[in-house]
Amino acid sequence: MRTLRAWYGAGPTHLLLTVCSFAVAGYAGLRLLGGDVVGLLLWTVGAALLHDLVLVPLYTAADRAVRALDPRRDASWINHVRVPAFVSAVLFVVWSPLILGLSGEVYAAKTGLDPAAFAPRWLLITAALFAASAAVLAARSLIARHRAARGRPPARPGA
Amino acid sequence: MGGKAGRAGRVGAAAEWLRARLREGPPAGPTRPEFWRSPLRGPWLTSVLGLVLLAGTAVVFATGLLSYAAYNPDLAAVNDRTPDKGWLGFYLFAWPTRPHWLYRLTQGVHVTLGIMLVPVLLAKLWSVIPKLFAWPPVRSVAHALERLSVLALVGGGLFVFATGVLNIQLEYVFPGSFYPLHLYGAWVFVGALVLHVGTRMGLVARTLRSRRLRDELRTPAARTTAEPPDGTGLMPPRPAAATMSRRGALGMVGLGSLALLAVTVGQSIGGPLRATALLAPRGGEPGAGPNGFPVNRTAAEAGITAADTGPDWRLTVRGGGREVVLARERLLAMPQHTAALPIACVEGWSTPDQEWSGVRLADLAALVGFPPGAAPDVLVESAQRRGSFGSAALRANQVADPWSLLALRVNGAELSADHGYPARIIVPANPGVHNTKWVTRLTFGDPA
Known part of the structure; x- marks a missing residue:
């Protein structure tokens, strides 16, 4: 037991679970790799790398850039940018093939529907999200000012 | 001889140098724990996101396996998009015909919930990103295996989500056919998930007991602090001040999921709500x-010509050594039955029930000598020239259902060309692509 821990770095349950997990993933993985091996490794490992080394640094940098505009700690307006930007971004991440019209011709031929409808809709949804966020921020600021004028302690917006 | 010794010496020196670097600690940038600043990162947030993701993934995986069974891949080669599935088809069963909305429900849930999990998946990966750069990269054999498994988990997970999301948008850029990639990818993902859940569940349970959800949801950004250090490597040792509460972060992720639901679910409900599926x-x-409801594949895209469906069109019914050839008038002269059934696609969209009318499949089996109650499996072939699913096999239980029709009309009108004129299959709870359009031949008893 102690030898196993020293050599392996974890207990026997971990070892058994690991073997089970690798066996299932391997059984399916061999079938997955039965096709275009290079393409598949590019897609799976590439997806992880693209996410971890491109997407995450990109949105982190964007977030820090917005935050740098106002270094005050209670700059709670930042969340009124973050939230609509996040929602708009996830809509884009999921529906980008339609929004960018990548499969436009196939889409039109197969479904009989208009592939050009999606980009303007996404832009309008994004506009509506930011407008709603601005309205909430304005309402919160008004309430805070109103309270301050009445001499009550201001409730910090954006929490 | 001297060369060999020199090489061994150099390798030894390199190994010694590497060991020294590893002992010294993280070299730079993201491998240093101080690089990560968000006070929200920590086991509590990761546990909540992980648990939501686990519950959602379980439903999406189960409905995915059901969808695989719904194609009856074990019935005939034409139904089997994954002939090398091996034991991964261990659970297959005769897909039922009732309730008639079954596939509409399971596949609508599979696609819509899968889409809603995307923000949760991205947030979960954000919360654990420091672990990617953990130093030293490998601590033990167990740790090395876990990291390899996490690569399969993250790579496989992103792959399954990506293939699903691309396929429903008809963007077929992935390296191969959708069915094997999505099915085998899902099993790689779930195989890796077994280890991940097994090794983390104890920590998740302890963590969730350590902070009450209700208290956490009442804590504003001003009072949000980092969790106490606990050796999980998720928390920043030098956290910045919080600009968002945990409540805010979870709310933002939830809002992302709800927004995706709002612009998507209409395509699975149909009727007036279809227009709400903006993206x-x-x-x-x-x-x-009457024919205005959505079409999976138009007649033009399937390569159907006017000659294929004109007055010369005939339906050939074979089986038990017999063959009958029928013009459309002969079919219309047979007893007509109606059934209110949906079209439900593997892509997740569906229609409300449409009023189909035509000839029962069981009656067509009787034409070639199969008595009522003894109708066998049937192979259905289409005039379709392009694209997959030009033929499909239906199981005996599907043929026997009184609502299973060779439909000639829909909602009181002739079928349109895009909906399969002159005749199409409609079977309750059947995946859309197995409701073959532009049918030319039915072969009973031999669905090979």
Whole structure:
């Protein structure tokens, strides 16, 4: 037991679970790799790398850039940018093939529907999200000012 | 001889140098724990996101396996998009015909919930990103295996989500056919998930007991602090001040999921709500009137010509050594039955029940000598020239259902060309692509 821990770095349950997990993933993985091996490794490992080394640094940098505009700690307006930007971004991440019209011709031929409808809709949804966020921020600021004028302690917006 | 010794010496020196670097600690940038600043990162947030993701993944995986069974891949080669599935088809069963909305429900849930999990998946990966750069990269054999498994988990997970999301948008850029990639990818993902859940569940349970959800949801950004250090490597040792509460972060992720639900689910509900599916592929109706509901593949795209469906069109019914050839008038002269059934696609969209009318499949089996109650499996072939699913096999239980029709009319009108004129299959709870359109031949008893 102690030898196993020293050599392996974890207990026997971990070892058994690991073997089970690798066996299932391997059984399916061999079938997955039965096709275009290079393409598949590019897609799976590439997806992880693209996410971890491109997407995450990109949105982190964007977030820090917005935050740098106002270094005050209670700059709670930042969340009124973050939230609509996040929602708009996830809509884009999921529906980008339609929004960018990548499969436009196939889409039109197969479904009989208009592939050009999606980009303007996404832009309008994004506009509506930011407008709603601005309205909430304005309402919160008004309430805070109103309270301050009445001499009550201001409730910090954006929490 | 001297060369060999020199090489061994150099390798030894390199190994010694590497060991020294590893002992010294993280070299730079993201491998240093101080690089990460968000006070929200920590086991509590990761646990909540992980648990939501686990519950959602379980439902999406189960409905995915059901969808695989719904194709009856074990019935005939034409139904089997994954002939090398091996034991991964261990659970297959005769897909039922009732309730008639079954596939509409399971596949609508599979696609819509899968889409809603995307923000949760991205947030979960954000919360654990420091672990990617953990130093030293490998601490033990167990740790090395875990990291390899996490690569399969993250790579496989992103792959399954990506293939699903691309396929429903008809963007076939992935390296191979959708069915094997999505099915085998899902099993790689779930195989890796077994280890991940097994090794983390104890920590998740302890963590969730350590902070009450209700208290956490009442804590504003001003009072949000980092969790106490606990050796999980998730928390920043030098956290910045919080600009968002945990409540805010979870709310933002939830809002992302709800927004995706709002612009998507209409395509699975149909009727007036279809128009609310603003970004989903089937948020529009291709036309108005009795045939105005969505079409999977238009006649033109399937390579159907006017000659294929003109007055010379005939239906050949074979089986038990017999063959009958029928013109459309002969079919219309047979007893006509109606059934209110949906079209439900593997892509997740569906229609409300449409009123189909035509000849029962069981009656067509009787034409070639199969008595009522003894109708066998059937192979259905289409005039379709392009694209997959030009033929499909239906199981005996599907043929026997009184609502299973060779439909000639829909909603009181002739079928349109896009909906399969002169005749199409409609079977309750059947995946859309197995409701073959532009049918030319039925072979009973031999669905090979």
